Each structure stands twice: as structure tokens, then as C-alpha cells.
Amino acid sequence: MEQSGIRATQLPNGVVLVIEPMADVQSAALALQTPAGSIYEPDGCNGTSAVLSELLVRGAGDRDSRELATELDTLGIQRSESVGWNFITLSAALLSDHLPAALDLYADIVLRPHLPEDEVDPARTGIEQDLLSIEDEPQRKALLELRRRCYDSPWGLPPEGTLDDLPRVTHPVLTGHFRRCFRPNGTIMAVAGNVDPVAVERQIERLFADWRLVAVPDIVRGARGSRIDHIEHDSSQTHIAIAMPSVPYSHPDYYAAWAIGGVLGGGSSSRLFTEVRERRGLCYSVYANHNTLLTEGRLLVYAGTTAERAQETLDVTLRELQRLREGIGDDELDRCKARAKSALVMQQESTSSRASAIARDWFHLGRVVTLDEIHERIEELTVARLLDYLNEHPAHDLTVLTMGPEPLDIGE
Amino acid sequence: MHFDHVTLENGLTIIAETNPRAHSAAVGFFVRTGSRDETPEISGVSHFLEHMAFKGNGRFTADDVNRIFDEVGARYNASTSEETTLFYAAVIPEYVGRTFELLAALLYPSLRDDDFETEKQVILEEIGMYEDMPAYVANEHAMRTHFSGHPLGMSILGPAEVIRTLTSEQMRSYHRRRYCAGNITLAGTGRIELAELVEFARTHCGHWPGGTDDRDTARPPRAGGTQLVVRPQSQQQHVVMMAAGPPASSPLRFAAELVAIIIGDGQGSRLYWELVDPGHVESADLSFHDFDGCGAWVTYFCCRPDEAQANLARVREMYAAVMRDGVEDDELERAGNKAASRIVLQSERPIGRLSSLGANWVYRREYRSVRDDLQSIAAVTRDDIRQLLNEFPLPAETIVTVGPLEEFGGN
Secondary structure (H helix, E strand, O other): OOOOOOEEEEOOOOOEEEEEEOOOOOEEEEEEEEOOOHHHOOOOOOOHHHHHHHHHOOOEOOEOHHHHHHHHHHOOOEEEEEEOOOOEEEEEEEEHHHHHHHHHHHHHHHHOEOOOHHHHHHHHHHHHHHHHHHHOOHHHHHHHHHHHHHOOOOOOOOOOOOHHHHHHOOHHHHHHHHHHHOOOOOOEEEEEEOOOHHHHHHHHHHHHOOOOOOOOOOOOOOOOOOOEEEEEOOOOEEEEEEEEEEOOOOOOOHHHHHHHHHHHHOOOOOHHHHHHHHHOOOOOEEEEEEEEOOOOEEEEEEEEEEHHHHHHHHHHHHHHHHHHHHOOOHHHHHHHHHHHHHHHHHHOOOHHHHHHHHHHHHHHHOOOOOHHHHHHHHHOOOHHHHHHHHHHOOOOOOEEEEEEOOOOOOOO | OEEEEEEOOOOOEEEEEEOOOOOOEEEEEEEOOOHHHOOHHHOOHHHHHHHHHHHEOOOOEHHHHHHHHHHOOOEEEEEEOOOOEEEEEEEOHHHHHHHHHHHHHHHOOOOOHHHHHHHHHHHHHHHHHHHOOHHHHHHHHHHHHHOOOOHHHOOOOOOHHHHHHOOHHHHHHHHHHHOOHHHEEEEEEEOOOHHHHHHHHHHHHOOOOOOOOOOOOOOOOOOOEEEEEEOOOOOOEEEEEEEEEOOOOOOOHHHHHHHHHHHHOOOOOHHHHHHHOOOOOOEEEEEEEEOOOOEEEEEEEEEOHHHHHHHHHHHHHHHHHHHHHOOOHHHHHHHHHHHHHHHHHHHOOHHHHHHHHHHHHHHHOOOOOHHHHHHHHHOOOHHHHHHHHHHOOOOOOEEEEEEOOOOOOOO
């Protein structure tokens, strides 16, 4: 698999810059990740990162809120500001001719945001509205509540925020979070697209060289929620969410763990899709996927079904989880491999996908992984390896959250 | 990048835009059929049939279909709208042939009775899932109210009670009527040549029955009105407003796309600055939908119930100002740049390019390159926008809301 030269450099202050030139596109994409995600939020102030991400673009450098947005729009930038557990990520995709002007603007947003006090209320209200909407979207809410129960705090806290905490997210809390977390050490910038890597490197060096180091804040590990739980919800469906411990992306067994998730609930020939949806017609939506933090991971399973058929859905789903150890077909693994390999090829057609993939690789592994290398790692998987993995990591410590009109029998 | 097209003896049209430098190829069958081509007794049959397509034919079982698509690593799916049922897949070049054979098999499924009954349950689950999404419910009620008495008001998923009583014979009869080759366009993008596609189609689609089936494209009556769907358990109030817009055939559609960006884009639009930025709403947008013979402006916002009435007033005031004063030159320039980025970014993937290639052909029998679209966007003037707004004013004819409010609207 061809792949043009990916370049990674690090400025003396720690900023990492990863660039992947792509010749056959007209666009460029930027993923700028600063280590200001929700795990660094002050106690009892969940939602600080979310509000800060809203506030960041409300004026920066010598532009007020409106002027900044207007300039970003004039460049035709498709942008988003998102919050994760580790990072606030500023993403931009645009015609590559406009990249230099866009980088100038993003340097102001990251280094010289106004964070105006009179904009805190509207920014916070926006986040509050978003949280109220999640209350109306049971599938999203179920997965978010599952997370609170399967990961220790603060990794279990939702990056979206918590309604009860929002009133404590004040201007001093926001500026404090900014000062602690907007730092060069830990920041990763990824650029993919039709760009001259040397020119991008020079510009980034010029823009970010004076950014001063800040000490990395400590994180205190707290408790997780209850392992088996039900949330009363007045909905027509019951939402079932299950988590099982797994390995993180950096672990040598990651690809085995990922493939097991794929066999269980990855494509439409996966076991869950076949047994729960195709054979029994219990669900419209049922799937499994792998979720990773830096040092731990989870296999997550979701199924949404009408309340009367929820118990059967749960029973079938749990049985499929347990049954994995009894054997996996070569064909099942081959299909996972094929899906992964074609996804790798198609990733090369999207500058945004490549920018976020190389940023993610750097964060988890401290280096850039070529598509060839991933290809090789997937190719070398065998069924024996998957079964070994399942014996070393049997399905245990399951977290089961149900949400709907009636609780279900978990059968433990 | 080059384009070509051909029509087989049975009426199947094949179009291809080849890009030899792409990494993948995308192939899609656009069937000119959807909820507007149904009658109330079979409401939801187009979408149900789309599901049944994956249950296989005499050659492939349902398990084969799911398994083989995964074996070739295809990114594939199907969708049903008011007017089009689309089956598509993107794959790496070595698997195009195998994928094509399977994709073509989807269009003439066996429709076995036992599969029909199992899949009926899945459809009912899907209806249940969407019932839990208030924004979806608001949109569906808005379409029904706005297009009252017109086929575009039909629900895509269908009412649960109709799905429960639907028979496989009704579905077969609908399939015979709508899935004739003349009603279908096969499109390919990326690393695929027309000649290759024609050869595949001759082998796997050449035996499909010919003919076409027309649709009623009469202009909808001016219905409209206000409707409240009271949901006390809902946290937020969801509001959809609709007005008539230009049809798919209209050259005004480019101006309409730009108005939607200027007034109602997710960022930097007038709705953004008036409603989202100050925190009055969680989200607000204006979009333009074009159909066969008519079009629609659709405004959506979602906010705290106690703010909904005030937000409605803000939107109305804003639309009155747009009608009076039009838009500014710099707004038009920014919207043009945004539209251009979107067109280019989307077209960089064959799977992204497929939908606009297919839509141009299905609706207008024309090929438009990315460059053509960029030029049309750049050519839109303030006068075009004035003309568009005179013909298709923004202020709502239909207002639908879902949430706890028991009173809403008025003037």
C-alpha cells in the first residue's frame, strides 16, 4: 500500500506537528488538539471544557467574536470545536490554498483568545441546551450513562458536561482551566492534504515557538458508578448498553481485541446483527465497538428494542458475548480483516480522516504508524490468537445499563 | 476525470464519472421511487422493500448478502426518501465485480413470506426508535401538514398500523410497478470505467423487465397550518417551519442553497448570530429541499419550552427583514466560499461524489462536473436572490412543534 512521506516534528516547547502530504486532493485538513479535555476539569465542574470550547472562538487576537467567525467563513472553512476526555480539538477542512491564512487564525484562537466574561452566559446556555437535548435522545443518553458506570472518574464523566455542574462553570473556572491546560507540551497538530510540508512546518514554528511550557496537572482517580443499573425512562424503546474490559490502542493485543469486537458486532454479518436482528427481528439498531483510553479500553455493546422484547434481546446479547470463547470461524476473522483493510484504503481519500488518524496515533503511541504497518498487523491476526486473547481476558466485570419503562433481569 | 453514459435495451441508464487516481470505486442504483409513489394502504412499502432487498434472491441467501458485502470490505447501505430508493457500495477496485453482482441482486429480491414477517418486526423497531427522537417526529409531522392532500406528505417509514397489516403480495405488486429498468439509473464514480459497468450490467441487469412508471408531480395545494404535538416528558421544544421553495428543475436552486447558508447555516449565519450565539436555542438552521415539481424551505430550531414563543418571533422578524432588504454582498461571498469548500471536500471521495452525480441525472438528465457546480455557485448575484425570494418567500406557511407546550404559534 502506497503512502507518501508522513513527517513528524516537535518544537522545543513540546508542540508536536504531524503532516501527511496528499497529492490527489485539493483540500487540506487540520486537527489541532490541546490537552484541555474533560478529565482535567476541576472537581464538580464537569462541562468546563465544553463551555471553554464554545468560548474560544468568541474573539481572538485583534478580532472580536463576529469578526473572527466572519474571517473563518470567508476562507470557506468547514470547522468544528469538539471536546473529548483528553483534548479540546479544533478541526478545520478547507481548500488547501487557504491553509496558511487559516493557520494564522487558529494560532490566535489557541494563544490569544479573548474569553470574554460577557459571553460566558450565552456559551454556557448553549451547552445547557445541548445537555437538555441528550435527555430527549435515549440512545445517546444510555451510552453516556454506561460510560459513567464502566470507567472510573474522571474518565467516566461525559465531555458534554453535567447539568447540575454547569452553574459552577464560571468565568474564573474557565480562565483557570485555560491557563492550566492550553500548553505546548501535550498539544498535537496534524495536517493532511495538498500541502507543502516544509512551508507548513516553518509557519507553525513561527506561530507557536514562543508558547510557554506549563506543568502537567495531576489527575485524581475516583469511583465509578454502579455496575448493574436501570434508569427509568418514558420511551417506547428499552435501551441496553453493556461494557466489558478490554485493552487500549497501544497494547500489543489491540488488533485482536478490535477483531473480537468486529466478530461480535461489527458488520452486518456479525453475530449480534445476525442473531438479534436478522434471525429474531428484535432490534433495528444493535452493534459492538471498541473504545480506548490511553491505558485501558472497553468493548461496548448497544441494542435498542421495544420494551416487551427487551428481556429476550438482553438474554441473546449476553449469550453471544459468552459464546465467543467457544470458537470463531476463519471466515469471520477474514471478514473483519477485509473491512479493516478497505477502510484503510478509503481513509486515503479523506483529508479529515487522515488528519485525525495521525493525531490519534501520535497521542496513543508517540509516533506515526504507516498504513502499511497497520495493514501488516491486521494481516497477521489468526483465530488461535483471538481465542488465546479470550482465554486470557474472559468476559468478566460486565457493566450493564438498561434504560426504559421497566428494569430487566440481568441473571447474575 | 471523464463522464459518459449509455442506455441498455431494457431502458436501464448507466452513467459513470471516472477518476483513475481515486483509491476506490463507488456504484449505486438510483430507483425513482419512494414514499410519494405510495397510496395510504401501502404507506411505508418503499422503505420496507428496501430492507427486504437484503434478504436475498434465488442465488444469494440473506446470510450470503451480509457475509459477502463484509468479505469484500464494502462500505454499503441503502436509503429511502420521498422520491428515491438508493442502493450503493464503495469498494477497493479488485472487488468491484463481486460487489456489483451482489448489489444488482438486491433490486430483484425473492420477497419470501417468512423473511417478510421477521423484517416487519425490525421495521416496527425502527419506527419505535424514531418515535423516541423528537426532532424526527417534528419533521415528519411538518411534512404531513405542509403537504396535506399531496403525496409528498406521506410518511417514509409508514404508520405502524399500516406496516402491521401490509402483505407481501402488496409489496410484490408495488415492486413490479416501480422497479422496471426504465425507472432505474446505475451510477459509478471513482476508479471505474463505463465499459466495465456496462459489461456488469448486461450480465446482471439485462434481464430486468423494461418500461417506466410515472409519478404525479402536480404542484401541492397551499395547505399549511399550525400543529402541536404535546409531549410532556420532552425536555426541549422542537419547532419546524415550512414554506414553498423552488423545485429540483429550477435554475434558482443554486441561489436557494446560498440563501440557506446565509440565513441558516450551522455557523456564522443570521440564525446563528440571532439565536444560537446568544444561547436562545440549542440549534437552529434553515435548509432547502428540492423535489420533483416543487421544493420547500425548512426551518428547524430546538430550545427550552419557555423560550420557544420568543424564538418564533425572532425568526419571523428576521425573515421579514430578509424579505424587505435581501442579503449583503459580503454574506453572499462568504456563503459562496463555504459552498465551494463543501462541494470540493465531498467530491474528493467517490462515495461522496455518487449522490450529486446520480441526482443530476435522475432529476435533470444532465451531467455537471464539480467545476460546473462551482461556476454556478460563483455566478449567483443579489438580484438572483431577490428574484428567488419574490417567488418563494421565506415566511412559514406551516408550523409544527413537538414538546411540552400546549399552546404555541399565533401571529
